[in-house]
Amino acid sequence: MNKPLRRIAIFCGVLILALLVRTNWIQYVQADDLSSRKENKRVDIERYSIKRGDIIVDGKAITGSKDTDDSFFQYKRTWKNGPMWAPVTGYASQVFGTSQIENLEDGILTGTDDRLFFSRTLDMLTGKKKGGGNVVTTLNGAAQKAAFEGLGDSKGAVAAIDPETGAILALASTPSYDPSTFAGRSNKDGDAWNDLTNNPDKPMLNRALRETYAPGSTFKVVTAAAALEHGLYDDVDEKTKTPEPWTMPGTRTELPNHGGNNCEKASLREAMRVSCNTVFGKIGSDLGKEKMIETAEKFGFNEEQFVPVRSNASVFPTELDPSQTALSSIGQFNTSATPLQMAMVTAAIANDGTLMEPYMVSELKAPNLDTVEKHAPKTLSEPLSKPNAQKIQQTMETVVNEGTGTNAKIDGVTVGGKTGTAETGENNEGTPFAWFISYAKTDSGSPVAVAVVIEDSNADEAVSGGGLAAPIAKDVMKAVIDSKG
Amino acid sequence: MSSSTHTSTIGAIGAPSRRNTELALLVFAVLIPIFAYANVGLAINDEVPTGMLGYGLGLGLLAGVAHLIVRRFAPYADPLLLPLATLLNGLGIVLIWRLDQSERLQQASTFTAGAPNQLMYSALGIALFVGVLLLLKDHRVLQRYTYISMVAALVLLLLPLVPGLGRNVFGAKIWISVAGFSIQPGEFAKIALAVFFSGYLMVKRDALALASRRFMGLYLPRGRDLGPIITIWAVSLLILIFETDLGTSLLFFGLFVIMLYVATERTSWIIIGLGMSVAGAVGVASFSSHVEARVNAWLDPFGCYADSGACEQIGQSIMAFGSGGVLGTGWGQGNSDLIGFAANSDFIFSTVGEELGLAGVMAFLLIYGLIIERGVRTSLAARDPFGKLFAIGLTGAFALQIFIVAGGVMGLIPLTGMTMPFLAYGGSSVIANWALIGILIRISDTARRPAPSPAPSPDAEMTQVVRP
Structure with missing residues (x-):
């Protein structure tokens, strides 16, 4: 009987071997996948x-981590x-x-990033509890508070940038939401999430980065920059070749001006002060779409920005007939911009023509507070020369000192700005957007450029852009200046 | 050494009993689980568990008693079987205790702490082990109970089908409940069947081996010899159909084929057996939705993960193995409790996979492999055909059970509800397996016992007297 016994022994060995092969397969070959x-x-x-690691503003954490009994x-x-x-910050939910930032820097915040490998290994060897690293942002707490409280109950957004570095100082969007309400995994969290996602006001939309609005008259600073850069006009006080009324090329439509202002042969400075449509519309049509597109794209239009959170691409249309070029040049037709984009335009002008790449994460820190990565300011482009930038600064300062933007005046500080109102919808029946872009300048340069947009406002530019948006911009600028000085 | 007063005869050099080897190994078999126990406590509660002394003493005491009994009543027994079984049993209790500490399992309404019960079952198992060694002086006595064993096995197998007695747990009706205790009669039926097969085949092996017709290169047996095989096949199918228990059917049928092959030395039996088991399994799988679900879950656990409980179970189990990786998370630091249902019984091997990793799983498989190897060796060494058949039957059943359970939880074959011997929570399994080890030790003792030295014969001395 021993021969079959030996064969049975081999059979049993094969069974065990099959198990050994299988365990190697699922625990070694497929282990990562499983x-x-x-x-x-x-x-x-x-x-x-x-x-979870924290997100830091002004040296203080604006996030936390709660030990639940789950x-x-x-x-x-x-x-x-x-x-x-x-x-x-964005949100970080157990379910959703x-x-x-919670998403993009997740590796640092959870301590699993490859760059933390060494500190992780060290912690493992020393028996230290695992933890997450911190993300230090460029935000300015006071400016953010001014922006958020200034927007109040209205729908809108604020973006503020340090023109010299591109550091984002404020990024507010209203109506907003509290990510704490759905951070957990209870039914209550699920209900809160559903309420937010079904809310017609879209509170979870980051309007400062992800919503594009027709920029209206604030786009005129880009058109002015194009006029100077392409040599159409050399000086802001030079009379422009603008007839009154002006009929758009290829059409029989006259381009109207706000409040019946007469803009015949108005200089750039004057046209900026009273926000002439005819002057800038004609500049656009005189330059032609190619030159307008070139300048707009130098300011960052038609391209997504990563700060590192993605910002939607602002649009300057590329398929245009001459009348559409004229309309686009005054921020109508299909031109649209994110608040961040308009803050970048303002910052480029305030920084004497150099556009810095916007960013809001200045430093990544390991759990042991070692620096993992530090952001160095980078130049994105040079949309206009220094003299031309300074010329436009003069016109914008005129707007604040004696034009539509007087509400943004700050004592002892040079402020330049531009109001805007964009009409929306078919036949302009939608609610208009009120815009205000501005920068502040002190002896040591420009510390802040800001763009404010408020949806659902009055169509009159002086009332809406100057009346609603400008005070918010002023408070944000003041907050930045005060916190620096 | 036997008495060597007579220098004239070459005294048999007594085979070493190896009892001291066994004792030394037993010390390790007790210490390793105690360390594992401390490890779990440190990992989960940051302190050495308070029950450690009691647990260590309990395990040590049980192992000590078992050893002394073996030393006294089976001195030539295989030295590895007892330590290996003790090690598995001890680690099994630690694994169960570790799962008792899981907050997630504690939240389930059906939760009861398993470790204290398992320790009690282990004590009962070792008591039965001792009982086997004390009462069964010679395994050949069991030959007398061939047909009684058959009846007992059939009764045990059919008990779960008795209304009011049987319980349906997650689709498989392999349990009966008696006085609050759940018993898996199949575990005991395994041993009874091995007794019956050994006794029957020992008598019939010549008829089965020789009286056959050659057909297409195969030796086909006569109808009347085929009878019992058909019966067993039918019984397995009945189990499969009425208790929806693929594993037990496969186990019994495999057991029978192995023993038949060993008894008759005819390869044709293997082919016939495999053919019948495949036919039976395929036939039932296409009728029983339960078996079909298990097969689908095996083919693609993640394809139906969200829809089917069977798929989720096997998926969870495979993920536990995969998450363990090569070295595992360490005792008490895994999440194998996510498996939920039957985490500490049918799926206990997944916890080994996750917490001890590939290294731990291979170690466990090799320990099982060693037990099987010792069983086969016992069978080879046994001098009587009954003992040979009995030992290979028990060992083969043990090996098949390991393969079916471990293969099931690792996704190698469709999952069926069976327990990993000695590791899994469950009284029937532990007790029956201790009895199995007891019987193997008894057979190996008989096999390795030196032949009795010839009785001193006065005549022998006489022949050397040269008369003057």
Whole structure:
């Protein structure tokens, strides 16, 4: 009987061998795949088992991590003043995922980034508890507060940039939302999420980066820059060749001016002060679409920005007939811009023609507070020369000193600005947007450029752009100047 | 050494009993689980568990008693079987205790702490082990109970089908509940069947082997010899159909084929057996939705993960193995409790996979492999055909069970509800497996016992007297 016994022994050996091969297959070959599958809750359990790192503003954390008694996910994300900071931080929910900085810097915040490998290994060897790193932002708490509170109950957005570095100082969007309400995994969190996503006011839309508005008259500074850069006019006080009334080329339509202003042969400075449509419309049509597109794109139009959160591309249309070029040049037709884009335009002018790349993460820190990465300011482009930039600064300062933007005046500080109102909808029946862009200048240069947009406002530029948006811009600029001085 | 007063005869050099080897190995088999226990406590609660002394003493005491009994009543037994079983049993209790600490499992309404019960079952198992060694002086006694064993096995197998007694747990009706205890009669039926097959085949092996017709290169048996095989096949199918338990059917049928092959030395039995098992399994799979679901879950666990409980179970189990990786998360630091249902019984091997990793799983498989190897060796060494058949039957069943359970939770074959011997939570399994080890030790003792030295014969001395 021993021969079959030996064969049975081999058979049993084959059974065990099959198991050994199988375990090698699933625990070695397929291990990575299995351990990171979407069905595998361990990924999230691990993720929420550590204290998530914080997002830092002005040296203080604006986020936190709460130890819950949940048997699946130990820590839950919290925010200090969530609605105010939501456009900056984004959300980090146990169920609904992450967005914006919480999403882009997730590796640092959860401590799993490859760049943290060394510190992770060190912590493992020394038995230190795992933790997440911090993300230091460029935001200015006072400016953000001024922007958020200034917007109040209205729908709108504010973007403020340091023109000299491109650092984003404020990024507010209203109506906003509190990411804390759906950070967990309870039914209450799910209801809050559903309420927010079904809300017709879209509170989770980051209007400062992701919504494009027709820029209206604020776009005229870009057109003015194009006129100077392409040599159409050499000086802002030179009389322009503008007839009154002016009929758009190829049409029989006369381009109207606001409030019946007569803009015949008005200089650029005068045209900027009273916001002449005819002057800038004619500049656009005289330069032609190619030159307008060139300048607009130098300012960042038609391109997405990554700050590092993605900002929608602002649009300067490329398929235009001459009358459409004229309309586009006064910020109508299909021209549209994010608040960030208009802040970039303002910043480029305030920084004497150099556009710095906007950014809002200045530093990434390891859990042990070592610096992992530091952002160095970079030049994005040079849309206009220094003399031309300074000429446009003069016109914008005129707007604030004696034009539509007097509400933005700050004592002892040079302020330049431009109001805007954009009509929307078929036959301009939609609610208009009120715009105000401005910069402040002190002896040591320009510390802040800001763009404010408010939806749903009065069509009169002086009332809306100057009356609603300018005071917010002023408060934001003042907050930045005060915090620096 | 036997008495060597007579220098004139070459005294048999007594085979070493290896009891001291066994004792040394047992010390490790007790210490390793104690360290594992401390490890779990440190990982989960940052402190050495308070029950450690009690647990260590309990395990040590059980192992000590078992060893002393073996030393006294089966001195030539295989030295590896007892330590290996003790090690598995001890680690099994630690694994169960570790899962008892899981907050997620504690939240389930059906949660009961398993470790204290398992320790009690282990004590009962070792008591049965001791009982086997004390009462069964010679395994050949069991030959007398061939047909009684058959009846017992059939009764045990059919018990779960008795209304009011059987329980349906997650689709499989393999349990009965008696006085609050759940018993899996199949575990005991395994041993009874092995007794019956050994006794029956020992008598019939010549008829089965020789009286056959050659057909297409195969030796086909006569109808009357084929009878019992058909019966077993039918019984397996009945189990499969009425208890929806693919594993047990496969186990019994495999057991029978192995023993038949060993008894008759005819390869044709293997082919016939495989053919019948495949036919039976395919036939039932196409009728039973339960078996079909298991097969689908095996083919693509993640394809139906969200829709089917069977798919989710096997998916969770495979993910536990995968998440463990090569070295595992360490005792108490995995999340194998996500499997939820039956995490500490049918799926206990997934916890090994996650917390001890590929290294741990391979170590466990090799320990099981060693037990099987010792069983086969016992069978080879046994001097009587009954003992040979009995030992290979028990060992083969053990090996098949390992393959079916571990293969199931690792997604190698369709999952069926069975327990990993010694590791899994469940009284029936632990007790029956201790009895199995007891019987193997008894057979190996008989096999390795030196032949009794010839009785001193006065005549022998006489022949050397040269008369003057």
